[in-house]
Amino acid sequence: MADLFAGLAPQEPAPSPPIDAPLADRLRPAQLGDVVGQDHLTGPEGAIGRMVAAGRLSSMILWGPPGTGKTTIARLLADAVGLRFVAISAVFSGVADLKKAFAEARDHARLGRRTLLFVDEIHRFNRAQQDGFLPYVEDGTVTLVGATTENPSFEINAALLSRAQVLILQRLDARALGELITRAEAIMEQPLPVDAAARDALIASADGDGRFLLNQVETLFSVALDAPLDPAGLSAFLQRRVAVYDKDREGHYNLISALHKSLRGSDPQAALYYLARMLTAGEEPLxxxxxxxxxxxxxxxxxxxxxxVQCLAAKDAYEFLGSPEGELAIVQACLYCATAPKSNAAYMAMKSAWRSARETGSLMPPASILNAPTRLMKDIGYGKGYAYDHDTAEGFSGADYWPDDMDPQPFYRPTGRGFEQRIAERMAHWDSLRQRRGGA
Incomplete structure (x- = not known):
C-alpha cells in the first residue's frame, strides 16, 4: 500500500523490498518520519505524535478515504512503541480468526509483549462481532487500531467507539501527491515522462488517493515513450479514476446535503457541480x-x-426521455430552484400548524361554519350566522373561523421576496378589513 504520512520518532528502518517489487511497496515508509499528508495527526502536536512521544498507544479508529495511509500508519505505530503487530481484514476474517488472534495476544501478554491488532475494513464486521472486541480492549490484551472508509458513527458500535479515539485522515493534497511522484522519480532514477501540465493533471486525477497515483506512475515508467506526454496524451494513455461514491453510505449523504445547501444559498454554479458529481457517479436521477x-x-x-411546477415537469420529461437526454430537464429544474427567490415560510407554517394541531386535540370549529344537513343540527345552531363571502362587496366577510377556545394563530408569515410579497399585501389588506369589521 502506497499511503504515506508525516513524521515522528526515529526508528530502525524496515528491510528493503526486492528491486522487482511493485513501486508502491518500494516506496512504503520505513519510519513515521517518511510519511506525508497527515501532519495534523502525526506531527508533534498531533494525537499520534503525542502518543508516540509518550510511548503509549490508546485504541483508535483511523477513518479516511482510500489510499491515505491507514494500514501504513498502523504498522509504523507498532514499531514506534515496540508492540507486536497483527493484521486481519474484516473482509476475509471471521469469528474463528478473531478468537485465534485474541488467544495469541493473551499468550504474548503473559510473556510481557503487548499486541497491536490492526483490523482493516472494521466496519464490515457486524454488531455482534464488534462487541467481541470489547473485553480484550478493556483489559489491555490488545491495542485495537481499526481502519475504515465509512463514517464510524454510522458503522461502529457505540460501545466500541467509546473505548477508542476516532482519528480522521485527510485525502492527500496536491503537495503530498507531488512529493510521492518526486520520491518515485528518485527511486527510478529518471524523471516521469510527462510535461508540467500533464503532471498536474495526473495529480488531479488521483483524487487524493496515493496508492492510485503510484500505480499510475509505475505504468508510465514501465513503457518507453518517444517524448513526454501532454495532458491529452496522458488522458489517452491512462485509465481515469472513478469517483469514490457509495449510494447508500456517507458520500451519498454528503453530496445531497451539499446540493441542498447550494440551492438554498442561491449558488447555481455550485448546485450544478454537486448535481453533476452525483449523476456522473451513478446516482439514480429520480x-x-x-x-x-x-x-x-x-x-x-x-x-x-x-x-x-418546474420540478414536476422535469419528472415527466425524464420519465419520457430517460437518460441521458432527460437529465437536462433535471439540470433545468436545479438551475431554476437555485436562482428562484427563497422562502421557508410554507415549511415553517406547516411545522407550526402540525404542532398546534397535536397540542389542541379535538377542539370543535365554530358552529357557524359547520354544515347542517339535518333539522337537529340546524336546531342546535350548526351553520347559523354563516357569512357567504361571495355575497359581500369585496368577496371577503372577515368572519372568525377559529375554534371558540383558541386564539387565531399566525402560522404562515410570508416574506417580502418574490410572489410572497403580493401574498403578504393581500393578507395585510384582509387583516385591515377584519379589524374594521370587528372580526378576528
Missing amino acids: YVLRRITRFASEDIGLADPQAL
Whole structure:
C-alpha cells in the first residue's frame, strides 16, 4: 500500500523490498518520519505524535478515504512503541480468526509483549462481532487500531467507539501527491515522462488517493515513450479514476446535503457541480430530482410557485426521455430552484400548524361554519350566522373561523421576496378589513 504520512520518532528502518517489487511497496515508509499528508495527526502536536512521544498507544479508529495511509500508519505505530503487530481484514476474517488472534495476544501478554491488532475494513464486521472486541480492549490484551472508509458513527458500535479515539485522515493534497511522484522519480532514477501540465493533471486525477497515483506512475515508467506526454496524451494513455461514491453510505449523504445547501444559498454554479458529481457517479436521477422537488416546497414555496411546477415537469420529461437526454430537464429544474427567490415560510407554517394541531386535540370549529344537513343540527345552531363571502362587496366577510377556545394563530408569515410579497399585501389588506369589521 502506497499511503504515506508525516513524521515522528526515529526508528530502525524496515528491510528493503526486492528491486522487482511493485513501486508502491518500494516506496512504503520505513519510519513515521517518511510519511506525508497527515501532519495534523502525526506531527508533534498531533494525537499520534503525542502518543508516540509518550510511548503509549490508546485504541483508535483511523477513518479516511482510500489510499491515505491507514494500514501504513498502523504498522509504523507498532514499531514506534515496540508492540507486536497483527493484521486481519474484516473482509476475509471471521469469528474463528478473531478468537485465534485474541488467544495469541493473551499468550504474548503473559510473556510481557503487548499486541497491536490492526483490523482493516472494521466496519464490515457486524454488531455482534464488534462487541467481541470489547473485553480484550478493556483489559489491555490488545491495542485495537481499526481502519475504515465509512463514517464510524454510522458503522461502529457505540460501545466500541467509546473505548477508542476516532482519528480522521485527510485525502492527500496536491503537495503530498507531488512529493510521492518526486520520491518515485528518485527511486527510478529518471524523471516521469510527462510535461508540467500533464503532471498536474495526473495529480488531479488521483483524487487524493496515493496508492492510485503510484500505480499510475509505475505504468508510465514501465513503457518507453518517444517524448513526454501532454495532458491529452496522458488522458489517452491512462485509465481515469472513478469517483469514490457509495449510494447508500456517507458520500451519498454528503453530496445531497451539499446540493441542498447550494440551492438554498442561491449558488447555481455550485448546485450544478454537486448535481453533476452525483449523476456522473451513478446516482439514480429520480432520487436527486425528488430531493430538488422537496427543496422547491421547503425553501422556495410561494416565493415562486413555479419552482414546484418546474420540478414536476422535469419528472415527466425524464420519465419520457430517460437518460441521458432527460437529465437536462433535471439540470433545468436545479438551475431554476437555485436562482428562484427563497422562502421557508410554507415549511415553517406547516411545522407550526402540525404542532398546534397535536397540542389542541379535538377542539370543535365554530358552529357557524359547520354544515347542517339535518333539522337537529340546524336546531342546535350548526351553520347559523354563516357569512357567504361571495355575497359581500369585496368577496371577503372577515368572519372568525377559529375554534371558540383558541386564539387565531399566525402560522404562515410570508416574506417580502418574490410572489410572497403580493401574498403578504393581500393578507395585510384582509387583516385591515377584519379589524374594521370587528372580526378576528
